[in-house]
Amino acid sequence: MTQSVVVQVGQCGNQVGCRFWALALREHAHVNKKGVYDKALSSFFQNGGGGSAVAVLVDMEEGVVNEILQGPLREVFDSTQLLTDVSGSGNNWAVGYMTYGSAYRESIVDKLRRASERCDCLQYFFLIHSMGGGTGSGLGTKDLSLLEEEFPDVCRIVTSMYPSAEDDVITSPYNSVLATRELTEHADCVLPVENQVP
Template sequence: MTQSIVVQVGQCGNQIGCRFWDLALREHAAVNKQGVYDEPLSSFFRNVDSRYDDPANIPVGSGKGKVKSLKARAVLVDMEEGVVSEMMKGPLREVFDFRQHITDVSGSGNNWAVGHKMYGPQYREQLSDVIRRAAEFCDCLQCFFVIHSMGGGMLFAC
C-alpha cells in the first residue's frame, strides 16, 4: 500500500487540485458503494478519527473498515489566501487539514521573481515542515504530485 502527497502551489495549482480531489472522491464513491476505507482510497486520503484535536489515523487493516473522516494527503500553498479560503468554505472543506496550508495575504502579483526571491526563503522551513508532516502520515510514500502553473509568482518551491 503506497501513498502519494499532492502539493498544490499558487492559484492555478489550488484550483486544479480542488477539481482533482472532487473527482477522486466521486470516482471512488462510484466504485466503492459500501463506503469502505480501502487501499485505493488510502493512496490519497487518510481515514482519521476526528474526535481528537490531532486526529488519529485509522489504518486500512483488512480493507473492510468504514470511512470515518477523510483527510486529503495534500499541502496547499498560496501567498494570496483567496483561493485557499474559498476552498475552505466550499463543499470539500472537511477534506483538507488546516495544518497543511501555507498562505500569506499580499501575494506575488503574478511575478515569479517575487515568489522565488522573497517568499521562497521566507517560507522554506515552514514548507519543509508541512511536507515532512504529511510524509510522516504515510506508511510507504510513493511520490509527490506538484500542481502549479508554469508562470506567475508562486514557483518558489522548485
C-alpha cells in the same frame, strides 16, 4: 501500501487540485458505498484520524484557499497543512522563488515532513502548479527544489499548467522560462498542460 503527497501551489495549482480531489471522491463514491478509502484512494487519503487528504496547499493570496475551506471540500483538508499570505507574488517568478521561498522555507518543509509522516510508504510527491503566475511558477519550483533537498529518494511528479498564447499576463513568458529551467533540474516527471480554452 504506497502513498503520495499532493502539493498544490498558487491560485491555478489549488484550483486544478480541487478539481482533482472532487473527481477522485466522486468516482470513488460511485464504486465504493462504504465510505472507507480502499486501495485506490488510500494512496491519497489517510483512513482514520479524520480521513483527510495527504496534501499541502500553498498560496500567497488567501482567496482560493479560503474558498476551498468554505466549499464542499472543506473537510477533506487538514487546516494545519495550509499555508497562505495576503499579498501574492505579483505575477513575478523571482518574488515567489526568492522572497516567499526564503520567508516560508521552514514552514513549507515542516508541512511537507508532517504530510510525509502520515504515509506508511511514501512513493512520490505530486506537485500541481502553473508556469505563468508568480506564486505557481516561483514558489512552486522552489517547493520542488526543497522536495529534492529534503526527500532525495522520493520521486517528484509535476503537473505544470503552461500559459496559452492568449495569456494577458505580460510576465508569463519570463516566469515560464525560469520555472522550466527549475523543472529540468528538480522534477523526475513533468506532465505539461497548456491552459488553452477550446
